[in-house]
Amino acid sequence: MDKNKIAVILSTEAEIKFSRELGLLEATTLGVGAMIGAGIFILSGMAAGIAGPAAIVSYVLCGMMTLFTALSYSELSSSIPLAGGGYTFVHQGLGGYIAFLCGWALIFGSVVACALYALGFAEHFNPLLNLVIKISPHIKFSAFAIALLLLLVNIKGTKESGKTQNFFTITKVAMLIIFIGLCIPHVKVGNFKPFAPFGLTGIISATALIYISFFGFELISSASEEIRKPKKTVPKAILLSLFIPMLIYVGVVLVSVGILDYQILGTSAAPLVLIAGKVLGSYGLLFVLIAGLLATISALNATVLAAARQTYAMGRDGYLPSKIFRLHPKFKTPYTAVAAVGVVILLFTLSGEVEFVAHLANFCYLFALILVNLSVIMMRKKEPRLKRPFKLPWHPIIPLLAIACNVLILAFMRPQTYLLGAGWLGLGSLVYLVYSKEQKETVEKHRRLKEILQRQERKEYKILVPVANPGTLGMLMMTACAIAKKFDGEVIGLSVVEVPHRTPLRKGLADFSQQRLLLSRAENIARQERVKFDKLIKLSHRLSYGILETAEEEDCNFIIMGRSKPEKTLEKILTTVMDIVLKEAPCNVAIVCGEKMDQVKRIIITATDNVNSQLAAELSPALVEKFKADLLLVHAIPKDSGLEEETQAKAWIDSFTERANLKVRGERKILKAEKPAEAIAGQIQEGDLLLMGESKGGTLEQLLFTSVPEEVEEQISQPIIVFKKFQPRERSWPERIIAGKKIRIK
Numbered sequence: 001m002d003k004n005k006i007a008v009i010l011s012t013e014a015e016i017k018f019s020r021e022l023g024l025l026e027a028t029t030l031g032v033g034a035m036i037g038a039g040i041f042i043l044s045g046m047a048a049g050i051a052g053p054a055a056i057v058s059y060v061l062c063g064m065m066t067l068f069t070a071l072s073y074s075e076l077s078s079s080i081p082l083a084g085g086g087y088t089f090v091h092q093g094l095g096g097y098i099a100f101l102c103g104w105a106l107i108f109g110s111v112v113a114c115a116l117y118a119l120g121f122a123e124h125f126n127p128l129l130n131l132v133i134k135i136s137p138h139i140k141f142s143a144f145a146i147a148l149l150l151l152l153v154n155i156k157g158t159k160e161s162g163k164t165q166n167f168f169t170i171t172k173v174a175m176l177i178i179f180i181g182l183c184i185p186h187v188k189v190g191n192f193k194p195f196a197p198f199g200l201t202g203i204i205s206a207t208a209l210i211y212i213s214f215f216g217f218e219l220i221s222s223a224s225e226e227i228r229k230p231k232k233t234v235p236k237a238i239l240l241s242l243f244i245p246m247l248i249y250v251g252v253v254l255v256s257v258g259i260l261d262y263q264i265l266g267t268s269a270a271p272l273v274l275i276a277g278k279v280l281g282s283y284g285l286l287f288v289l290i291a292g293l294l295a296t297i298s299a300l301n302a303t304v305l306a307a308a309r310q311t312y313a314m315g316r317d318g319y320l321p322s323k324i325f326r327l328h329p330k331f332k333t334p335y336t337a338v339a340a341v342g343v344v345i346l347l348f349t350l351s352g353e354v355e356f357v358a359h360l361a362n363f364c365y366l367f368a369l370i371l372v373n374l375s376v377i378m379m380r381k382k383e384p385r386l387k388r389p390f391k392l393p394w395h396p397i398i399p400l401l402a403i404a405c406n407v408l409i410l411a412f413m414r415p416q417t418y419l420l421g422a423g424w425l426g427l428g429s430l431v432y433l434v435y436s437k438e439q440k441e442t443v444e445k446h447r448r449l450k451e452i453l454q455r456q457e458r459k460e461y462k463i464l465v466p467v468a469n470p471g472t473l474g475m476l477m478m479t480a481c482a483i484a485k486k487f488d489g490e491v492i493g494l495s496v497v498e499v500p501h502r503t504p505l506r507k508g509l510a511d512f513s514q515q516r517l518l519l520s521r522a523e524n525i526a527r528q529e530r531v532k533f534d535k536l537i538k539l540s541h542r543l544s545y546g547i548l549e550t551a552e553e554e555d556c557n558f559i560i561m562g563r564s565k566p567e568k569t570l571e572k573i574l575t576t577v578m579d580i581v582l583k584e585a586p587c588n589v590a591i592v593c594g595e596k597m598d599q600v601k602r603i604i605i606t607a608t609d610n611v612n613s614q615l616a617a618e619l620s621p622a623l624v625e626k627f628k629a630d631l632l633l634v635h636a637i638p639k640d641s642g643l644e645e646e647t648q649a650k651a652w653i654d655s656f657t658e659r660a661n662l663k664v665r666g667e668r669k670i671l672k673a674e675k676p677a678e679a680i681a682g683q684i685q686e687g688d689l690l691l692m693g694e695s696k697g698g699t700l701e702q703l704l705f706t707s708v709p710e711e712v713e714e715q716i717s718q719p720i721i722v723f724k725k726f727q728p729r730e731r732s733w734p735e736r737i738i739a740g741k742k743i744r745i746k
Contacts, residue, residue: 022227024237029169030302031216031241036172037299039213040245040252041292042120042269043358049266051206053257054196056250058206063246065207065409066214068402069369070242071392072376073217074235078390079379086218086372088313093375093382097429100436102371103314104428106218109364110307111341113212115348116357117300118143123270124292131286143349150301151342154308155335168298173248175291179272180251186279187258197262201412208412211362213249216241218306218365235390304338304345311337318443319436359413363421366406373399373406448586461489464556466496466547467518472562475597475719477522478626479590480560481529486622490532492554493522496546497539505539512537548585557587557726587726588615591694594719600627601687606680606708607635607656612693615725617660620691623721624664627689631666633657634683636676646670677711684716694724 022030047055076089087103094102122142196203217238220227227233256265256275265271276288314320315337348357376392376399392398463480467473480491495515499505519535526533536554540546551559603624605617617633624631635653637645649670673679684690692709709722 024233026166027220027227027233027237028240028244029166029298030305031220031237032173032244033169033216033298033302035213035216035241035245035299036169036176036248037117037120037213037295039210040176040249041272041295042116042123043210043213044249044253044256045265045268045271045274047206047210048253048257048262048271050198050209051202052194052197052262053192054198054203055206055257055262056253057196058203058210059213059246059249059253061203062207062210062214063242063249065402065405066211066217067242068398068405069373070217070238072373072399072402074238074390075388075392076372076376076379077220077234077238078231079386079388086368087310089375089379090368090371091313091317093378094371097432097437098371099317100314100319100432100440101425101428102368103310103319104431105364105368105425107307107310107314107341108424109215109361109368110303110310111344112348112357112361112364113215114147114300114303114307114341114345115143115351116212116361117296117303118147118345118349119357120269121146121293121296121300124273124289124296127270127273128286128289128293131282131289140350144346146297147300147304147342147345147349150297150304151338151345153301154304155338168294168301172291172294172298173244175287175294176248176252179276179288179291180248180255182280182284183255183259183275187255189258191258191261204408205412208362208409209358211366211409212358214242214245215365216245216302231389304341307341307345308338311341318440319432321439359417360420363410363413363417364424366410367421367425370403370406373402461487461558462554462556463489463491463558463560464494464547464551464554465491465522466494466543466559466561467522468495469562470518470521472592472594473518473521474525475592475594476560476562477525478529478597479592479623479721481526481531482622482626483558483560483619484531485529486619486625489558490534491526492550492556493519493526493533493535494547494550495519495535495537496543496550497537498543498546499539499541501541503541505541551585551587558590559585559587560590560592563591563593585726589724589726591722591724592719593713593722594717597689597719599687600629600689600719602630602632602685603627603689603691604632604634604680604683606690606692607633607653608693608695609652609656610693610695611725611727612695612723614656614660614693616691616693616721616723617657617662619723620662621664623689623691629689631664632683633666633668634671634680635669636671636673636679639672639674641672646672675711677708677715680708681712681715684712684718686718688718690716690718690720692720692722694722 044055047058051058073086073089080089080092087099087106090102091099122140125142125146198205220234220237220241227237252272256271259275259279260271264274268274270292272288272292273285276284280287311320351357377396379386380395461483463484465476465480467476477491477493483489484491495512495518497512497515515537519537523533523535536550538546538550540549547559547561550556600623603620605613605620607613607617620631623629633653633656635649635656637649641649650668653668653670669683671679671683680690690712692712695708709720713720
């Protein structure tokens with residue numbers, strides 16, 4: 001990726017958030033609206049054909065089995081109120097490939113469910129149209145049209161979608177209650193015999209078909225980022241959205257099998273329409289058709305919302321293309337995610353196969369829910385101190401029971417469902433290996449870079465100090481503690497034990513008494529300075545890699561280390577290699593040169609036109625305060641410069657102090673010299689500490705030429721600290737050749 005593009009991403013990309021416009025009523029109707037749809041208006045007849053009158057038991061059993069998973073969702077939603085629902089929970093608990101498969105299954109399950117609801121709408125819309133104006137368009141055309149309309153509504157925004165959802169859900173619940181009341185007088189006890197003609201197998205098989213009728217709570221958690229007070233609202237909405245539909249389901253199925261023979265019900269894609277036509281007359285038929293339209297359209301609306309949010313969440317986490325998680329500039333909705341899932345929804349509506357679509361959606365949902373319940377168990381272990389406003393009782397019994405129930409339902413599905421579901425998961429695995437895995441790593445790298453830059457701008461320093469030389473230990477710790485104390489940071493002392501290449505790291509385990517002694521001395525210095533301190537020993541095949549890996553693992557954003565003077569050409573080249581690898585560190589770096597820093601009376605800053613010199617100036621107040629020293633800023637200009645150039649140089653050094661936000665007063669001096677290094681070295685006296693910015697360029701320059709800080713270092717014996725400010729960049733080809741292995745940012 002182009003380095004300028006990376007810089008733009010890190011510096012200008014704003015955090016994306018949804019507007020929280022959904023309250024308890026909207027959240028509950030979101031779940032209830034998704035549940036009371038095709039599951040009762042279409043699948044109830046098919047369930048009766050599979051289980052007989054015992055379909056009543058199937059609905060009760062399905063509700064009770066789903067309760068275990070709903071409780072798991074309640075805990076996770078209250079503690080992780082982010083868009084994405086089950087996928088987000090698995091991403092937090094299990095991560096990686098497993099999280100991708102969960103999201104992949106949930107998206108497909110929601111997309112297929114949308115097609116089911118669109119087809120259910122058409123099964124009620126066409127008879128109504130024929131009853132009113134004697135026109136009956138093709139089922140697929142009506143399904144396609146309503147799906148397209150609801151996609152546009154969700155692009156417009158959740159506020160409009162939420163209002164629409166409230167109206168549809170409340171109206172259809174009221175209409176179903178009226179329907180139950182009107183049908184009760186027509187129930188015949190004889191229709192309940194035989195109650196379970198197909199035994200337990202029929203009951204569980206019907207449960208496997210209607211499971212989609214109880215999945216609305218997932219949609220609530222998927223929209224958590226749009227719900228007000230999600231930690232309290234979401235668990236309440238989940239449980240309400242489970243119990244309200246279950247009571248209505250039982251009532252509807254009870255009057256259905258009590259009025260019509262279960263075999264007749266099993267042949268109809270609109271069983272409630274048959275019942276209304278038999279016992280409620282033409283007005284009752286019209287009533288049920290309207291109720292069916294409201295039920296399927298609200299379920300479709302809610303599930304489109306969930307599918308888009310799940311897709312958005314995966315795009316946000318880097319598993320899908322970045323365009324997926326773009327929000328509309330006006331409506332603040334994930335319109336690209338809605339459009340992406342919309343295309344697939346429209347394609348499935350053209351299949352026209354209701355039962356096939358229902359089984360496929362159930363397979364995807366059940367697979368994902370098994371992973372969600374596993375995540376509850378893992379999150380309790382990984383994050384025991386995580387705040388859980390709703391805490392699951394009898395852990396881990398409930399999530400284990402939920403997993404067992406889901407596996408049982410999967411066992412009673414048709415063989416072709418396994419094949420299609422496994423094919424979809426296999427396709428997802430291929431997508432993950434070919435695209436998503438690398439894309440995820442890239443997004444995570446950019447995210448970490450952005451976080452590091454933000455922390456550095458706020459000067460929230462977590463400083464890593466590699467210690468190896470007892471002679472430089474004091475200087476390193478004094479520098480680190482001064483900066484940490486000034487900016488309320490912390491210090492980590494690190495001792496890296498190098499293990500020969502091709503030798504297992506465990507072979508390096510030995511007596512670490514020398515390393516422990518150095519770290520104890522470092523800890524004593526930090527304790528005296530009243531700075532938070534931690535210490536680590538790391539085994540590595542290369543010193544520089546050990547330092548960088550520890551910086552990444554501990555989220556350090558500043559490395560301070562010592563360097564001795566390279567005298568021989570080979571030593572210089574090896575030092576340069578070390579410097580190149582250190583430039584892979586995603587943080588600021590300071591190199592301390594010298595051995596004594598206990599009698600500092602004056603601090604000198606070389607002011608040059610680069611960000612490294614500016615960083616030195618920004619951090620100088622910490623050292624001035626530590627040593628109670630005077631401050632001198634020097635700026636070198638050509639020896640033959642005239643009065644005008646000197647005046648311009650004085651103005652420039654004033655602007656330099658402003659850019660560095662340097663509020664410590666100090667002397668300013670302009671140096672005229674042919675060789676800046678000699679002029680700077682000439683200013684150094686006993687008791688001085690020199691702060692400089694790194695001036696090296698590319699790898700060839702590092703190998704062939706000496707930098708100004710190195711030239712100064714060769715001419716003086718006083719201590720020098722060379723600063724390098726982190727900036728995102730791409731490595732050049734010489735760096736890749738010399739540095740070898742690329743250090744990835746985790």
